[in-house]
Amino acid sequence: MSGPGSTLVLDSVSRWFGNVVAVNDVSLTIGPGVTGLLGPNGAGKTTLMALMSGFLAPSAGTVALDGEPVWRHTEAYRRIGLVPERELSFGYLTGRQFVRANADLHRLPDAAGATERILAEVDMVEPAARRLDTYSKGMRQRVKIAAALVHDPAVLLLDEPFNGVDPRQRMHLMELLRRLGDEGRTVLFSSHILEEVERLARHIEVVVSGRHAASGDFGAIRRLMTDRPVQYAVASSDDRALATLLIAQPSVRAVRLRPGGGLDVEVDDLGTFAVGLPQWTRAQGITLHDLSPSDESLESVFAYLVAR
Amino acid sequence: MNATIVKLAAQALLGRRRFWLLLAFPVLLVALTxxxxxxxxxxxxxxxxxxLGYPVVLPLVAVLAASSVLGPEVDDGSIVYLLSKPVNRHAIAVSKWVVAWAATMLAGVLPLWVSALVAGGGDRATAAGIAAAVAGxxxxxxxxxISAVTRHAVIVSLLFVLIWEGLLGNLLSGVAWLSVAQWGLRIGHELSPELPDPTNLPWALLASVVVTAGGAWFAGDRLRSFSLRGED
Amino acid sequence: MADQRAGVIHDLGYRHYDGPRDGVATIARTLFVTGLRHAFGLGRSGRSKILPFLLLGIAVVPAAVVVGVVTFLPVSELPLTYAGYTNQIQLVVSLFAAAQAPVLFSRDLRHRSIVLYLARPLPAHVLALTRWFSLTTALLVFMLLPALVLYVGGLLAGLDVGGQTVDLLKAVALLVLVAAMVAGITGFISSVSLRRGFAVVGSIVALVVVPGVVTAVQAIASEEGADEVGVAAGLASPWSLNSGLADAWGAGVTVFTPPTGAWVAAYVVVALLVAALGLAAIVARFLRVGSQ
Structure with missing residues (x-):
């Protein structure tokens, strides 16, 4: 890889489409190593990826690679390799032709050599003579990565790279990304599958409903999430009996009767609470009418991270 | 201009089924004449x-050629593979246009000229060839x-050709001032009086140059602001 | 949960529905209405309404102008007949069909949402028929609207009711035939080439280029005194079939080489065949894609 690692910085970035806010005031810094961009479908991951790769103008804020904005800055692509989620529509090219075309577009001095090197790197030398439309999903994914890496970029952005790839190929891809990260490249990939991110990235950024919900070490976030008490509003057929019942449970920290009926419950151990609540109430003949988290935004992150 | 883009665009044009449709037009025209x-x-x-040849076949060939080199890639978003490169956007647009232009010349203008030769040759054949080259x-x-702006480029282009230039152009003589076909005819008229004289020559020349250069520049400008959106 | 080997679906209160259900006929009717609305962009995004209504405007405005002329000038009949008017706007009708047929025929096949339709108790051939019927009706509405503007305007301006009604009915019969043919052709092209642009150009070739060639051949044939050639060429496109029949029927259209005698029957048979074959091809296509 040429030169030291690059850093992608988003500063108070928002993006809206008409009335829909897709990305809401996100600030984050992505440095060398593998970073996972995690969030449920529709959380704004693709929009963020488009913003970071210069294919979308931020409505507010700035997206900069090593201090230079990426929107309408063609030269930035010398340092960025992009693997879009979109399928290749170049089915009439062979894998080698496609990667070679990418090398030529970068005007690499030794385009042929670079093509062969990168095909070997992603283990695609043997099928490279076949047309793209004969490839399996995993092979297409690897050719896309080869095309994005052929100019030896410092930053590699991958949008949902594991979608539809079979487990063995997925292992293979993860191995490749891990190696690229270890080489000091800035590798960012998005995924809505917790397990994928957990296995590959130490550092994660979580987006939920367009907001930047959490960032940092995966284990630390998860611990923070499970350790903090969670608020619930509960309505039942007999609130006082339910309160008595709940306060006896070790997983519940506090119970309060609401003025207009119902209970506010503060829960320490969500897992036990979630599994236990139906059983406890059924045993006592209490009917639950409503159970809803009261601190919505954090709750959704929490629910997303722990609910499997 | 970028040789790689030219090569890819040419492959896109030759490697698809629509190439055969593109080829059907000249064959049909020459065979009929x-x-x-x-x-x-x-x-x-x-x-x-x-x-038939000049007002319908020629623009249809140009629509097919222009939308084939850019349309599908914009439509399915795979143009990002070309745009995520340190290549000037205007160079991309001009390269695409060169391929579309060459296809229009080969599949539209050349057969038109050949047909004109078959139908008697002479000055009017040369004039028709020149008119077709300018309009093409x-x-x-x-x-x-148009392909760089909308996903419905084909239908918008056809509206321009068939409704504006064709239907309205036949009814309202003023449309000639804003009609690519009429500019071409006016330039051809210089070589043969058998071609009509709908506008004046400086306007026809100027307008043809402005539309050609402006169109290619505008396509490049749209590519400069190309945005990747989710599926819609 | 306890360690259980056997699986179980917990009843979380899903409610069963055991009441009466609507049959295929209702599904087909609903799909027909939806398809008809979609052909005009109704029930779709605002941008999808622009093109159909722009074309509809282009088709209707001249009729309104004609009505204005008839109202203010002392004339006793319309300057052109209803069939003649449709013949004049055939380019607009062709564009409408070419642009909107992919809406009804390409999208379900391209995005494979056809599978969702067929997950209902709806056979693929009924779906294909429904789509074709939607497009045919849309085309009929598209062509009938300006004719009705002319008719109502003409009657209000004091034209002869009996004569106008006969003219209109002749035109309607021809319109039904041409709508069925055009829907069959564009529907088939759109269900084969799923790329929108490709389908549009294909339809334009069938509805504009081929009729253009036919007209040219007829003009030349008429000039050279080889009328039979021109009449036979008229069999090659839906619009020339339509205008040839209109001429033979005295509906107020003039073609270079009108069919006479047995040719008229041939025109009718070929027109019916074109419509039927188009429909059959669409059904075959849906059956094939639906079974994949």
Missing amino acids: ATVAALTDGDAAWPLLPG TAYSALFLA
Whole structure:
């Protein structure tokens, strides 16, 4: 890889489409190593990826690679390799032709050599003579990565790279990304599958409903999430009996009767609470009418991270 | 200009089924004129050119060519593979236009000229060839610009050709001032008085140049602001 | 949960529905209405309404102008007949069909949402028929609207009711035939080439280029005195079939080489065949894609 690692910085970035806010005031810094961009479908991951790769103008804020904005800055692509989620529509090219075309577009001095090197790197030398439309999903994914890496970029952005790839190929891809990260490249990939991110990235950024919900070490976030008490509003057929019942449970920290009926419950151990609540109430003949988290935004992150 | 983009665009044009449709037009036109000219005489075949070849076949070829080199890639988003490169956007647009232009010349203008030769040749054949070359050049740039703006480029381009230039152009003579086909005819008129004289020459020349250069430039400008959106 | 080997679906209160259900006929009717609305962009995004209504405007405005002329000038009949008017706007009708057929025929096949339709108790051939019927009706509405503007305007301006009604009915019969043909052709092209642009150009070739060639051949044939050639060429496109029949029927259209005698029957048979074959091809296509 040429030169030291690059850093992608988003500063108070928002993006809206008409009335829909897709990305809401996100600030984050992505440095060398593998970073996972995690969030449920529709959380704004693709929009963020488009913003970071210069294919979308931020409505507010700035997206900069090593201090230079990426929107309408063609030269930035010398340092960025992009693997879009979109399928290749170049089915009439062979894998080698496609990667070679990418090398030529970068005007690499030794385009042929670079093509062969990168095909070997992603283990695609043997099928490279076949047309793209004969490839399996995993092979297409690897050719896309080869095309994005052929100019030896410092930053590699991958949008949902594991979608539809079979487990063995997925292992293979993860191995490749891990190696690229270890080489000091800035590798960012998005995924809505917790397990994928957990296995590959130490550092994660979580987006939920367009907001930047959490960032940092995966284990630390998860611990923070499970350790903090969670608020619930509960309505039942007999609130006082339910309160008595709940306060006896070790997983519940506090119970309060609401003025207009119902209970506010503060829960320490969500897992036990979630599994236990139906059983406890059924045993006592209490009917639950409503159970809803009261601190919505954090709750959704929490629910997303722990609910499997 | 970028040789790699030219190569890819040419492959896109040749590697798809629509190439055969593109090829069908010149074959149809030349075969029809030749048949009529053989059965009767050249003068009887000539009306096929101003009636069918020039106002319909030529623009249709240009629509197909221009939308083939850009349309599908914009439509399915795979143009990002070209745009995520340190290549000037205007160079991309011009390269795409060159391919569309070459296809229009080969599949639209050349057969038109050949048909004109079959239908008698002479000055009017040369004039028709020049008119077609001018109009084909402007058409390909105009339709490329439309392809860069909307996913419905084909239908918008056809509206321009068939409704504006064709239907309205036949009813309102003023449309000639804003009609690519009429500019071409006016330039051809210099070589043969058999072609109509709908506007004045400086305007026809200027407008053709402006549409050609403006269309290619505008397509490049749209590519500069290309945004990747989710599926919609 | 306890360690259980056997699986179980917990009843979380899903409610069963055991009441009456609507049959295929209702599904087909609903799909027909939806398809008809979609052909005009109704029930779709605002941008999808622009094109159909722009074309509809282009088709209707001249009729309104004609009505204005008839109202203010002392004339006793319309300057052109209803069939003649449709013949004049055939380019607009062709564009409408070419642009809107992919809406009804390409999208379900391209995005494979056809599978969702067929997950209902709806056979693929009924779906294909429904789509074709939607497009045919849309085309009929598209062509009938300006004719009705002319008719109502003409009657209000004091034209002869009996004569106008006969003219209109002749035109309607021809319109039904041409709508069925055009829907069959564009529907088939759109269900084969799923790329929108490709389908549009294909339809334009069938509805504009081929009729253009036919007209040219007819003009030349008429000039050279080889009328039979021109009449036979008229069999090659839906619009020339339509205008040839209109001429033979005295509906107010003039073609270079009108069919006479047995040719008229041939025109009718071929027109019916074109419509039927188009429909059959669409059904075959849906059956094939639906079974994949």
